Amino acid sequence: MKRFNLKLFKQFWAIAKPYWFSEEKWGARALLLLIAVLLLGYTGLSVVLNIQRGVLISSLSNQQEERFWRTVLLLVGVILIYAPLFAGYNYWRDKLGLYWRRWLTNSFLDKYFSDRAFYQITANSEIDNPDQRIAEDIKSFTKDSLRFLLIFIGSLLQVVAFSVDLWGISRWLVIFLIIYAFAGTLLTTGIFGRALVRLNFEQLKKEASFRFGLVRVRENAESIAFYRGEPQESNQVKNRFLEAYKNFKRLIFWELGLNFFTNSFEFITFLVPAVVIAPSVFSGELEVGKVTEAQGAFFRIFFSLNVIIDRFDQLTEFGAGVDRLATFSEYLESPTAAEEKQDESPTIEFGEDSRLALENLTLQTPNYQRTLVENLAVEVPAGEGLLIVGTSGCGKSSLLRAIAGLWKSGSGKIVRPPLEEMLFLPQRPYMILGTLRDQLIYPSSDAEVEDEQLKQILQEVNLPNLVERFGGLDAEESWAEVLSLGEQQRVAFARILVNQPRYTILDEATSALDVQNEEYLYQHLQATETTFVSVGHRPTLRNYHQLVLELSENEQWELKQSESIPV
Numbered sequence: 001m002k003r004f005n006l007k008l009f010k011q012f013w014a015i016a017k018p019y020w021f022s023e024e025k026w027g028a029r030a031l032l033l034l035i036a037v038l039l040l041g042y043t044g045l046s047v048v049l050n051i052q053r054g055v056l057i058s059s060l061s062n063q064q065e066e067r068f069w070r071t072v073l074l075l076v077g078v079i080l081i082y083a084p085l086f087a088g089y090n091y092w093r094d095k096l097g098l099y100w101r102r103w104l105t106n107s108f109l110d111k112y113f114s115d116r117a118f119y120q121i122t123a124n125s126e127i128d129n130p131d132q133r134i135a136e137d138i139k140s141f142t143k144d145s146l147r148f149l150l151i152f153i154g155s156l157l158q159v160v161a162f163s164v165d166l167w168g169i170s171r172w173l174v175i176f177l178i179i180y181a182f183a184g185t186l187l188t189t190g191i192f193g194r195a196l197v198r199l200n201f202e203q204l205k206k207e208a209s210f211r212f213g214l215v216r217v218r219e220n221a222e223s224i225a226f227y228r229g230e231p232q233e234s235n236q237v238k239n240r241f242l243e244a245y246k247n248f249k250r251l252i253f254w255e256l257g258l259n260f261f262t263n264s265f266e267f268i269t270f271l272v273p274a275v276v277i278a279p280s281v282f283s284g285e286l287e288v289g290k291v292t293e294a295q296g297a298f299f300r301i302f303f304s305l306n307v308i309i310d311r312f313d314q315l316t317e318f319g320a321g322v323d324r325l326a327t328f329s330e331y332l333e334s335p336t337a338a339e340e341k342q343d344e345s346p347t348i349e350f351g352e353d354s355r356l357a358l359e360n361l362t363l364q365t366p367n368y369q370r371t372l373v374e375n376l377a378v379e380v381p382a383g384e385g386l387l388i389v390g391t392s393g394c395g396k397s398s399l400l401r402a403i404a405g406l407w408k409s410g411s412g413k414i415v416r417p418p419l420e421e422m423l424f425l426p427q428r429p430y431m432i433l434g435t436l437r438d439q440l441i442y443p444s445s446d447a448e449v450e451d452e453q454l455k456q457i458l459q460e461v462n463l464p465n466l467v468e469r470f471g472g473l474d475a476e477e478s479w480a481e482v483l484s485l486g487e488q489q490r491v492a493f494a495r496i497l498v499n500q501p502r503y504t505i506l507d508e509a510t511s512a513l514d515v516q517n518e519e520y521l522y523q524h525l526q527a528t529e530t531t532f533v534s535v536g537h538r539p540t541l542r543n544y545h546q547l548v549l550e551l552s553e554n555e556q557w558e559l560k561q562s563e564s565i566p567v
Contacts, residue, residue, distance in 0.1 A: 008319050008322060008323070011322050011323060011325075011326035012145070012322050012326075014326060014329065015104070015141065015322070015325055015326060015329055016145060018107065019100055019103050019104060019107075022103060024099065024103055027099075028096065028099065028100065031092060031095070031096045031099075032096060034092055035089060035092050035093050035096065035150065036150075036153065038085050038086075038088050038089040038092065039089055039150060039153060039154050039157065040157060041085045042082055042085040042086050042089060043154060043157045043158055043161055044161065045078055045081060045082045045085065046082075046158070046161075047161045047162060048078050049075065049078055049079075049082070050162070052071050052074055052075050052078070053075075055067070055071045056068065056071045056072070056075070059071060093146055093147070093150060094143075096146060097142045097143045097145075097146045097147075098142075100142040100145075100146070101138060101139055101142040101143070104138050104141070104142060105134065105138050108133075108134050108138060108328075108329070108332070109134065111329075111332040111333065112130065112134065112332065114332075116405075116406065117331075117332055118130070119406060121331070127327070127328055127331050128205060128208065128209065128212075129205075129208040129209070129211075129212055130328065132204075132208045132211070133324055133325055133328045137204075137321045137324050137325045137328075138325065140318070140321045141318075141321060141322065141325055144314075144318045144321075148311075148315070148318065151311070187261070188258070188261065188262070191257075191261075192254060192257065192258050192261075192316075195254050196251070196254055196255070196258070196316035197316045197319050197320055197323075199247060199250055199251040199254060200251065200316045200317045200319070200320035201320035201323055201324065202247050203244065203247050203248060203251055203320075204317075204320055204321065204324060205324075206240070206243045206244040206247050207244050209240050209243070209244075210237070210240040210241050210243075210244050212240075213236060213237045213240045214237060217233055217237065345368055345409065346409075346410065346411040347408045347409065347410070347411075348361065348363070348402060348407075348408050348409070348410050348411065348412060348413065348414055349412070349413040349414070350405060350413070350414050350415075350416070351413055351414070351415040351416075352415075352416065352417070352418060353415045353416070353417065354382075354417055354502075355379060355380075355382065355415060355416075355417075356379070356380045356403075356415065356416050356417065356503055356531065356533070357378070357379035357380070357414075357415040357416075358376050358377060358378050358379075358403075358412070358413075358414055358415075359377055359412055359413040359414075359415065360375050360376070360377055360411075360412040360413065361373070361375070361376040361377070361402070361410065361411075361412035361413070361414060362374045362375060362376070362410045362411045362412055363376070363395060363398060363399060363402050363407070363409070363410045364409040364410045365398070365407075365409060366407060366409050367409075368409055371410075371555050372394070372395030372398050372399070372551075372555065373394075373395050373399065373551055373555055373556075373557055374555040374556070375412070376399075376412070376557050378547075378549055378559050380503075380531055380533060380547070381531075381546070381547075382531050383529065383531055384531060384545075384546040384547065385526075385531070385532050385533070385534065385544055385545035385546055385547070386532075386533045386534070386545060386546075386547045386548075386549060387533075387534050387535075387536065387541055387542060387544075387545035387547070387548045387549070387562065388400075388533065388534065388535045388536075388548075388549045388551065389535075389536065389537065389548060389549070389550050389551070390550055390551035390552060390553075391552070391553055393553065394551040394552060394553050395551055396507075396535045396551060397507050397535060399535075399551075400424065400505050400507050400533070400535060402414060403416060403505060403533075404419070404422075404424055404505070405419070416503075417502055417503055421501055421502040421503065422501055422502065422503045422504070422505065423443075423495065423496060423499055423501035423503070423504050423505070424504075424505045424507070425492050425493075425495075425496070425504065425505065425506045425507065425509040426507050426509070427507050427508040427509065427511055428485070428488075429488040429489055429491065429492035429509075430442075431479035431480040431483070431488060431491075432479075434476065435473065435474045435475060435476050436466070436467065436470060436472070436473050436474070436475050436477075436479075437454065437473040437474060439479055439491055439495075440454050440457065440458075440473075440491065440494050440495060440498050441495070441498050441499070442495055443495075443499075444498075444499055447498065447499070449498055451473055454473060454498070455467055455473075457494050457497045457498060458494060460494075460497060460524050461490040461491070461493045461494045461497070461520075461521060461524070462490060462517055462520055462521075463487065463490050463491070463494070466487075470482075479491075484512075485512040486512040486513050486514075486517070488512075489509055489510060489511075489512050489513055490513070490517070490521065492509060493509070493521045493524075493525070496525065496528070496530065497524065497528065500528065500529075500530070501530055502529075502530060502531065503530065503531050503532070503533070504525070504530045504531070504532040504533075505532070505533050506532060506533070506534040506535065506536075507535045508535055508536050508537070509534070510522075510536070510538075510541075511536070511537075515538070515540055518538070518540065518541075519540070519543075519544075522541075522543075522544040523544075525544070526544060532545075542562045543562075545562050546561065546562055547559060547560070547561065547562060548560045548561075548562050
């Protein structure tokens with residue numbers, strides 16, 4: 001258990017430390033100091049309130065009217081100060097948590113999109129649901145970290161402050177409290193610790209899996225409807241929910257035991273203060289109000305010492321979230337197992353030049369279990385086109401992934417221009433969230449293109465009415481839903497004409513278009529200065545390319561001039 005807690009603390013500190021030593025460190029530390037001062041202030045006032053409550057009861061029992069009203073006025077004054085201190089404490093704590101979340105989210109997003117880590121995570125199932133880890137786990141981490149830290153600091157302050165008060169009433173109560181709370185904490189962490197952390201971790205994972213299944217149904221609703229795949233999808237989602245349901249049943253069983261233990265453990269605190277002080281009250285040594293004062297101080301000290309037991313279920317859930325976030329962070333910052341394996345296995349060498357050439361390239365699948373093509377040597381002349389053909393599964397699209405640097409398994413060398421000078425068009429275009437203008441200039445985010453030029457480009461890709469149809473270039477729609485696949489492919493071609501890349505790589509980028517539209521688009525593409533590589537099945541594509549690379553399933557290849565191939 002000790003080793004487990006140490007590991008969790010190291011994971012927590014690895015995530016938390018960068019913010020507190022970042023460019024925002026002074027503002028964050030100043031806010032934390034302000035919160036600590038407010039905490040200290042209202043903790044001191046809590047002691048005053050507890051003492052005066054005892055005085056109030058004593059004045060009533062002794063029928064001391066003047067003392068009673070003086071105490072009432074004092075309590076009202078303390079409450080008027082206490083309320084804004086407590087409200088300010090909560091406000092600035094949440095504000096600091098928000099600042100921390102903003103910084104940490106941006107930090108994770110920078111790593112997530114750096115070196116195409118998001119693609120590697122999708123390709124390798126080692127990290128599940130990165131969206132949940134960024135959106136939910138970071139939110140919980142920053143919010144709960146501050147909450148628990150300040151709870152522990154506040155508990156320590158209350159133990160010190162109320163112990164001084166209680167020590168003056170009964171030393172035995174203070175000694176009993178320390179021993180009792182320490183024993184209870186050891187029993188709780190020892191019996192329930194590992195089980196609850198593990199079950200909470202599994203619950204987070206299974207709930208995320210259930211939600212992911214529902215999201216997939218929403219994103220693929222049309223395809224599922226066409227296939228009439230409702231029974232299979234329903235069973236799959238129900239099975240994911242059943243896993244979460246079964247784990248939650250185990251979780252609440254352990255929480256039942258925890259609640260039984262903690263409630264039994266806390267029950268004794270209702271009796272002990274009164275029993276210990278009663279003889280002194282009966283003898284007249286202490287006033288009746290001292291019972292109320294002692295009970296108040298006793299409760300405060302007990303629940304401060306008992307903070308781990310009292311919030312153990314929350315702490316275990318928090319610990320599970322820390323573990324998920326730490327695993328994600330380690331994946332983003334250090335080589336994955338797959339990458340380490342690639343370090344030991346041969347990888348493709350990349351060189352940067354103004355030309356595009358494959359030199360003795362042997363391409364394998366990322367797991368090195370299959371060779372797709374062997375000793376491929378081809379150079380694409382500037383201003384000309386290369387068409388890649390072959391049977392399904394022979395590695396055509398995989399070759400494009402290698403050119404893009406997504407796949408590196410194999411040997412040989414790929415010489416290419418900087419990726420900023422290349423544009424890749426997948427078979428199903430990616431439609432971003434944003435305006436029609438954003439769609440056309442993508443992947444650029446700051447290209448300054450006149451409206452008339454964009455409209456002219458839409459004419460060239462045979463989408464002349466698109467602007468009027470949606471009410472202007474600044475219209476925002478769910479473009480993947482309102483545009484047909486053929487229209488999306490033409491929008492993708494428009495991006496070529498807008499961005500003017502030196503090299504364009506097209507993976508069946510006209511598969512949803514008729515032959516006439518395909519011819520229209522490729523004629524415009526030939527009119528530009530871009531050099532393009534296409535993957536496709538239609539014989540008519542050979543009309544627009546000077547070279548044809550034919551791949552076969554037995555790792556062989558053949559390069560031909562397109563005019564020598566009959567259509």
